[in-house]
Amino acid sequence: MGSTPRTSCSSPRSRRRRWASLLGATALAVTTGGALAVPAGAAAVNVDFPTHCVPPPIAGIPPIDGTTTAKITVDDATPQVGDTVTVTYTVVTPAASNPTDLALPADIMTPTGKVTLGGAQSGGVTVTGPKKNTPVPGRGVFPSFSMTGTFTVTTPGAITLSPGDYNIHTSYILELDTPCTVTNPPAPVSETVTAGDNPPANTRAISLGSASGAPGASVAVTGTGFTAGATVTLAGRSGTTQTADTATVTANAQGAISGSLVVNDLTTTGVVAYEGGAWSTDLGAGPVAYVVIDDQPVPEGSQKLTTTVKAGTLSMSQAGDAVAMSAVDFGSGDASTGDLNAVTVKDYRGGPAGWSLTGKVTDFTGPGAKIDAGKLSWMPACTTKAGSPSTCQAGSAGAVGSAGATLASAPDGTLTGGEFTVKAGLSLDVPAFTPPGTYAGVLTLTLT
Template sequence: MATATRRSATRTGRTTGRRRRWTAALGAVALLAGTAALAGPAHAMAAASAPVDFATHCVPPPIAGIPPIDGTTTAQITVDNAAPKVGDTVTVTYTVTKPAASNPVDLALPADIMTPTGKVALGGAQTGSVTVTGPKKNPPVPGKGSFPPFSMTGTFKVTAPGSITLAPGDYNIHTSYIMELDTPCTVITPPAPVSETVVATDVPGANERSIQLTTASGKPGDPVTVTGAKFAPLADITVAGRAGAAQTADRTTVKADAAGGFSAQLTVNDKATTGIVAYEGAAWSAEKGAGPAAYTVIDDTPAPPNSQKLNSSVKAGTLSMSQAGDTVALSAVDFGAGGASTGDLNTVTVKDFRGGPAGWSLTGKVTDFTGPGGKIDAGRLGWTPACTTKAGSPSTCVAGSAGVVGSAGATLASTPNGAVTGGEFTVGAKVTLNVPAYTAPGAYSGVLTLTLT
């Protein structure tokens, strides 16, 4: 924090989960912004993600002619938001760092022929499971060699406040080489140990509709059972496949029961389907729908003679932020006159490369300003936010309202949830510190914390 003779501060930081916070020392003459990841009150209650081991029963394809494998799987669950609100969609990543199974045949497997799918078990304040899928991507696997690590992702909607635990569940390794083969692996003593915990806060009136799938993958024409909860009682429900933001031809309808629940069989024929949604009415609405739940269509169509099938995948990234420079000079004010000490917040760049349905929110709060004359109240700091969206981004950035920042905090910028979100965004703000008229001369500084969730 700056003093009357020093206008710089030492950068400090620590990382908690996947949330990132940025700390700034703000003075009447200078503002210093440094990188620091600090846990908020709700997030501080959540246990940090950790790898866990659990006993697994894997069944090789019958063609391998070998008995089931009982071994140990090492895995870790991570989330993009460890402190969500009820109604938020949380992206879950299930990473198997050490599979219990291995290549069941003597034949070496080439690269990019493995498609993993699985489940993540929810417990605590919200129960159920999350379907997760991974891209068809792997290094070459020698004959009888160990399967390599892999990651799977999916989403779930938060429907209850409190601590929600996430534990690894059953997973399946599908290989597409010469023939289509599956190696399902089940947790011997479910549930597996908890790897991640999120702490959700209540939001009265939030959309609590949710869906679950019985399986995360299938061949074209296979049915999948979709169950839903907390829809409008006796409402007509559409269950449909999704490919990004577009709805596929896979579609069925069902009526919710008196409690708002339903169970439907959806036959998935469209090979482009990557997720499944359910909604009330004739068209998708985020306010009256749930999903998408991850689903992978295993294309088992043989390649024509004298041809080669080319497979590619798009790997999901992360939500991150960076800032330009460390120091912002605010204008000086005169003793006896006081008034507005102004400047521009260093530009913040937000990159959302998650490729899921969740938007983001960038908020800020500030402490009181201290100096030789005591303190200037945090409520005297205000800002006028601005935000621009890079061309081609699926989401559109919305600037927060102009007004007081204070110790309670305010929103700097955000993007809404949607079928497909993401992009690059540039965020800034005009900042004004209203200095009292007879504040003692010298430098005054506080700490401005920006939080991206």
């Protein structure tokens, strides 16, 4: 008789050892670079520092002492006191690589860390990264990962930023943490920002005794918040241009002013008051609306000619109602890009009000799946037609989402209006392995 075949069966202890080896390898893996973009033009430098990483006890792997290469970048290297600075901590080369022959799956790791502030301002900045990584082959080198956070500038001067401790959290079979600490803190300085001291806020304000008057009438002007003892100029304004109607007063010990201005210019739209030789937003107040009513009698043998400029409406039109975005290969997790159809905004109201053009998008639905609305981002641009009283401002680049974001706007002013062309580059972050098919979302624009 032939021998009975033997079946191979590993013991519970052997299985535990293999799971522990797998978990230990996972705990030391890191997220892929590119999940968070490093600000362009950052002057940061890569720095090396010794790091002590402690795998979870269940992994059965001893602590790893190695060298981490990292850099710190910021979105604003010359902020003012009170500004918020966005910090990106990029671990270029982690202190360890995959210690086993087992490949690690994608998108299981979430990093967090700290950035150490020094110089003019002390403290730390908490930074976090997304749960995103490419598969890591057995014995493979871990890719870099990035984490971001913000801090508020409280002190003027040079503020240094150094990489600090970081932690790698894994969500694969079990929730595990692998903390990596700086062996000899602080680590070398990677980035320095130079903070300026904000000037005090301008609290100057004026009020008028009346909102209108005949040519040559005197209007009372009172104000507060001026520099004690300063000479203050009162002046008429025609739109953004100063008229020839001016007067001067002196601020008292409390910074208050009181005087009068004779207004002759028929085109006057407002009155301002300012310190110094010329108008500035830092040392001025106003304009406060004022209208000259031309009620002069018509001389004998003359005819008074009048015309009316009728106020129009605020409207917008689109160059199209569909955008075909670029295709993305299955499994790539790439960006699908396109361009928003140009939007023309016409502000023919002729008043002081500005406008705002906002947009929001629905989820992108497809064959039994969807792509979240928050995955769509845009980079707005806005141009103003020559001769327009207002100047449009493009909204900030970033996510659109279902909550919406500003595409473009024009500020309030003494006289607003004009014609504007608004465009935007679109980018949809398509997750890896999104089921093949066509996905569509609706982007709704609202003009107010």
